[in-house]
Structure formats: C-alpha cells, structure tokens
Amino acid sequence: MSLERFTTLLEAARQGSEAAWQELYDGLAPVVLGYLRANNAPDPEDVLSEAFLQVARDISSFEGDEPGFRSWVFTIAHHRLIDARRHAARRLVELSPEPPEPSGHADDAADEALARIGLEEVHRVLALLSDDQRMVLLLRVLADMSIEDVAKAVGKRPGAVKALQRRGLAAVKRELARRRPKAQAPSKGGARGQ
Amino acid sequence: MGSNPVDGNGAYASEMQEALVFMDALRAAVPTEPDPRLRAELVPRLAGTARASMLEAETRSMRRGTAAVAATPRRPRSRRALVARVAIAIALIPLVFAGLAVAGVTVPSPARSAFDAVGITLPNQPRSESKQSSAEQGSQAPAQTGAPQGGAAQGGGATTETSATSKGNSKAAHEHARAQHEKAKGKALGHERGKAIGLNDATPPGHTGQTGPPAHSNAGGNGGGSSNSNSSSRAPKATHAPNGVAKGPTKTPPGHSK
Numbered sequence: 001m002s003l004e005r006f007t008t009l010l011e012a013a014r015q016g017s018e019a020a021w022q023e024l025y026d027g028l029a030p031v032v033l034g035y036l037r038a039n040n041a042p043d044p045e046d047v048l049s050e051a052f053l054q055v056a057r058d059i060s061s062f063e064g065d066e067p068g069f070r071s072w073v074f075t076i077a078h079h080r081l082i083d084a085r086r087h088a089a090r091r092l093v094e095l096s097p098e099p100p101e102p103s104g105h106a107d108d109a110a111d112e113a114l115a116r117i118g119l120e121e122v123h124r125v126l127a128l129l130s131d132d133q134r135m136v137l138l139l140r141v142l143a144d145m146s147i148e149d150v151a152k153a154v155g156k157r158p159g160a161v162k163a164l165q166r167r168g169l170a171a172v173k174r175e176l177a178r179r180r181p182k183a184q185a186p187s188k189g190g191a192r193g194q
Numbered sequence: 195m196g197s198n199p200v201d202g203n204g205a206y207a208s209e210m211q212e213a214l215v216f217m218d219a220l221r222a223a224v225p226t227e228p229d230p231r232l233r234a235e236l237v238p239r240l241a242g243t244a245r246a247s248m249l250e251a252e253t254r255s256m257r258r259g260t261a262a263v264a265a266t267p268r269r270p271r272s273r274r275a276l277v278a279r280v281a282i283a284i285a286l287i288p289l290v291f292a293g294l295a296v297a298g299v300t301v302p303s304p305a306r307s308a309f310d311a312v313g314i315t316l317p318n319q320p321r322s323e324s325k326q327s328s329a330e331q332g333s334q335a336p337a338q339t340g341a342p343q344g345g346a347a348q349g350g351g352a353t354t355e356t357s358a359t360s361k362g363n364s365k366a367a368h369e370h371a372r373a374q375h376e377k378a379k380g381k382a383l384g385h386e387r388g389k390a391i392g393l394n395d396a397t398p399p400g401h402t403g404q405t406g407p408p409a410h411s412n413a414g415g416n417g418g419g420s421s422n423s424n425s426s427s428r429a430p431k432a433t434h435a436p437n438g439v440a441k442g443p444t445k446t447p448p449g450h451s452k
Binding site: 020038059117126 | 213215216217218219220221222223224225226227228229232233236237238239240241242243244245247248251
C-alpha cells in the first residue's frame with residue numbers, strides 16, 4: 001500500500017468510516033489473531049477485540065506510515081495479551097488440541113515452506129520455544145518489527161531481544177534437525193536402494 | 195511482508211538456512227481468520243469508537259487552545275487605566291474614614307479637620323478640636339476678658355484651659371472621655387446602684403456637684419471639695435495666717451486654751 005493510500009485510509013478511519021475500518025481489520029486481524037493464538041492467549045478473539053478497540057480509541061494520536069501502524073497495532077496486541085494472561089493466571093486455560101487452520105494470507109514462498117515442514121510441525125516447534133523466544137520471533141516475523149520496536153513492545157533491551165532471537169532460532173534448528181533423520185531416512189535408503 | 199532479515203542480529207548464518215524455511219512456514223501457518231461474526235460486530239464498534247475519540251480529541255485541543263489564549267501574558271495596562279485606578283483609590287480614602295466614623299471609630303484629628311474644612315461633620319466623634327480651636331481663636335479675647343467673672347479661680351481655669359489647648363488635645367480627650375462615660379452609663383451592672391465611682395449621677399470625690407469638667411488638681415477649677423492640693427485660686431483658710439503676719443507657729447501652744 002502506498003503512503004498516500006495509507007494516509008487516506010488512516011484519515012478515513014479516524015473520522016469513523018466503517019469501510020476504512022473494515023480494510024484495516026481485514027489486513028491485520030488474521031496476523032494479530034495468529035500471534036495471539038501462537039502465544040497461547042486465553043480467549044484470543046476476545047483479546048483481539050480489545051486490542052482493536054484500543055487502536056480505535058487511540059488512532060487520533062497515531063502518526064506514521066503503514067509499517068509503523070502495523071508495529072503499533074502489534075504492540076497494543078502484545079500488551080493486551082500480557083493483561084489477558086495476568087487476568088487468566090488463576091484459572092486453567094484449555095488450549096485447543098489441534099492447530100487452527102491458516103488464513104491463507106501468506107505468499108507463495110511461505111506456503112511452500114509450510115508445505116515442506118507441515119502445519120503441525122510448525123506449531124509443535126513453536127510450542128517448544130520459551131514464551132519470550134516465541135514472542136520475539138513472532139513479532140519479528142509476523143509484524144516485521146525491528147529489534148528496537150520489539151524491545152519496546154516487550155519491555156526489554158535490544159541486546160536481550162537479539163539474544164532471545166538467536167536462542168530461539170537455534171532451538172528451531174535443533175528441533176528441525178532432530179526431525180530430519182526420521183523424515184529423510186526412508187528417502188536416503190530409497191535413494192541407496194535405487 | 196516476509197522480508198524482515200532475521201539473520202542480521204547475531205544469529206549464526208548456518209542456523210539461518212534451516213530456520214529461514216521455518217520462518218516462511220510461520221508466516222503461512224500462524225495467521226488465522228477470525229470469526230466472521232466478530233468482524234460484523236466489531237467493525238461498526240471500531241468506527242464509532244474512533245469517531246467519538248476524534249471528537250474528544252478535537253474538544254480537548256480546543257480547550258487547550260482556549261487555555262493557551264487565557265494563559266498568554268496580558269498586555270501592559272494603558273496609562274489612562276492606571277490613572278483611573280489611582281484616582282479611584284484616592285477617592286476611596288475619605289469613604290473609608292467616613293465608614294470608620296459611622297462605625298464609631300475615632301478618626302484621627304487631621305482627617306477630621308479635613309472633613310470639617312469641607313463642611314462635613316463626622317458622626318460619633320468627640321467635639322472637633324479644630325472646631326474648638328478655631329472657636330477659641332475667635333473668642334479668645336472675650337474669654338480672657340470674661341475671666342474675672344469667676345474671680346481668680348475662673349481666670350486660672352481659663353489660663354489652664356488655654357495652656358492645655360496649646361499643649362495638645364487634653365481637653366478634647368477629656369470631653370471624649372466624658373462622652374464615653376455618658377455612653378457607658380447604665381450599660382455596666384452596678385452603675386445605677388452607685389457603686390461605680392464617677393459613672394453614675396453621684397458626685398465623684400473632689401466634685402462639688404457642678405456639671406462641668408471634673409476638677410483636676412492642676413486645672414485650677416473651682417477649688418471646691420476636700421482636695422488639699424495647692425491652688426492659687428483657693429480662698430485662704432482661717433487656720434492659715436495671713437502672709438507676712440504669722441511668722442511663728444499658728445497652732446495654739448500647749449498650755450494655752452482657746
């Protein structure tokens with residue numbers, strides 16, 4: 001989206017245009033909801049609603065371009081996630097046993113990668129990461145946020161965010177390497193056999 | 195989307211080859227479509243909230259603007275306004291004195307005389323000294339000529355009065371005190387019973403029943419009463435020998451009978 005187009009959209013949303021809000025919601029809600037789900041948010045759709053309502057309340061004070069807006073929305077969603085977790089800390093939250101269906105908003109490369117690894121495997125590896133590692137990786141990947149923005153959102157220093165990202169990626173690689181021999185063993189054997 | 199470099203911030207390049215595929219898979223796997231009912235319900239609410247928020251922000255900015263205008267430093271007042279203020283303040287001074295006088299406060303004599311000069315008599319004030327002094331100035335000669343009416347005593351009194359006036363406002367103060375006494379008469383318990391000396395109708399000690407200023411030992415006065423204070427106006431008593439006649443003791447010597 002060009003800057004002019006985004007500025008027009010933002011101004012319309014500020015004035016209360018439903019069409020503008022529909023466009024903003026459609027563009028961001030699936031990714032934000034995926035982030036909330038991946039981080040085990042209690043009642044993720046409720047948290048999503050709260051996050052967007054806060055965006056609507058504070059949109060008059062926002063200034064910036066589209067990536068800045070995306071980063072801002074994710075920061076709000078992250079804070080609402082932390083609040084929701086705090087409120088739900090005393091009650092047992094039942095996580096959905098099966099990973100939710102992807103929305104199909106990703107590009108071809110992402111779809112290809114997902115086809116190679118598999119949806120269940122992605123969610124399994126994500127679940128093995130620590131909360132902080134998962135948050136940092138998701139904010140970096142889904143929201144395209146810079147190290148500094150992620151650091152502000154999660155309330156850590158940029159150095160700590162870099163370390164979390166590095167450890168998270170190492171854990172992902174380890175898990176993928178552990179899975180590969182099992183998956184590749186038949187193909188290797190098959191190749192030898194041929 | 196999907197162009198965020200993850201390998202530039204300390205991650206090892208060898209790890210990234212494996213992890214990059216996972217990141218791409220994440221982009222495809224994580225986003226999930228929200229419930230369409232939520233969208234239908236939430237979007238109008240978002241629009242309404244944004245509209246209300248925008249209105250509130252505009253109102254706030256208007257208030258801030260008004261406050262900013264109110265907070266701007268005032269222009270220096272014009273000279274005319276300053277003069278008017280000073281004039282009003284000066285005009286209020288006599289009113290303040292008049293108010294004090296009405297309330298029963300004794301106004302300083304300069305202020306009183308200023309009022310007298312323009313023909314205003316302040317209420318609740320002792321007889322104006324200035325009036326008196328002007329009256330005395332006008333009638334000083336006749337008063338002095340009339341002094342022999344009372345003999346030496348009256349003459350002495352007039353002299354004393356004049357000297358008192360010239361000294362200060364002792365007479366005025368005296369009259370003021372009398373006026374206060376008159377006012378206070380009957381207010382305090384016991385005054386009517388004659389217990390308080392000098393405040394009832396009974397003749398105070400040293401007074402002969404005259405309705406004039408109380409006799410002072412140094413005022414000359416009428417010489418009445420039992421005061422033994424020396425006074426030039428007092429008639430010599432019989433016990434006293436005429437001047438220059440009795441050089442010896444006047445008392446009857448022991449052994450002599452009357």
